[in-house]
Amino acid sequence: MSDNQADPCRSCGACCSFAPHWPAFTTDSDPDIAAIPLAYVNAEKTGMHCNGNRCSALAGKVGDATTCLAYAVRPDVCRACKPGDAECSLARQSFGLPALETV
Numbered sequence: 421m422s423d424n425q426a427d428p429c430r431s432c433g434a435c436c437s438f439a440p441h442w443p444a445f446t447t448d449s450d451p452d453i454a455a456i457p458l459a460y461v462n463a464e465k466t467g468m469h470c471n472g473n474r475c476s477a478l479a480g481k482v483g484d485a486t487t488c489l490a491y492a493v494r495p496d497v498c499r500a501c502k503p504g505d506a507e508c509s510l511a512r513q514s515f516g517l518p519a520l521e522t523v
C-alpha cells in the first residue's frame with residue numbers, strides 16, 4: 421500500500437494478498453521489525469505472517485474496501501509499492517482488477 425494509503429489503495433489491497441513471500445523484511449532494521457505487533461509477524465521473523473497469500477495485517481475485502489492494521493509500522497516493501505507501478509499492476513491483475521494509469 422502506498423505511503424498515504426489514499427485511494428485507490430483503500431479500495432484495493434491486492435498487493436497485500438498476492439503472495440506469502442511478498443511482505444518480507446528486506447531492508448527493515450531490527451527495531452523497525454520489533455515495532456510490528458508479533459501477531460502479524462511470521463514465526464521465522466522474516467516477514468509478515470500470511471494466511472494463504474494474504475497478509476494477516478490486512479483487513480477488509482480485496483477490491484472493495486481494505487486497510488492495513490499495521491500501517492504505521494508496515495515493512496519497507498509495503499512502503500515501496502506504489503499505485504500504478506509494475507508490482508501493483510501484477511497484483512491487481514491477479515484479482516481481475518484493472519491496472520492503474522498513474523503512479
Ligand code: SF4
Binds near residue numbers: 430
Ligand atoms: S496493488 Fe496497488 S492500488 Fe492496490 S493496494 Fe497495492 S499499491 Fe495500492
Ligand code: SF4
Binds near residue numbers: 435436468475477478
Ligand atoms: S503490512 Fe500492511 S501494507 Fe504490508 S502487506 Fe500487510 S496489510 Fe499490506
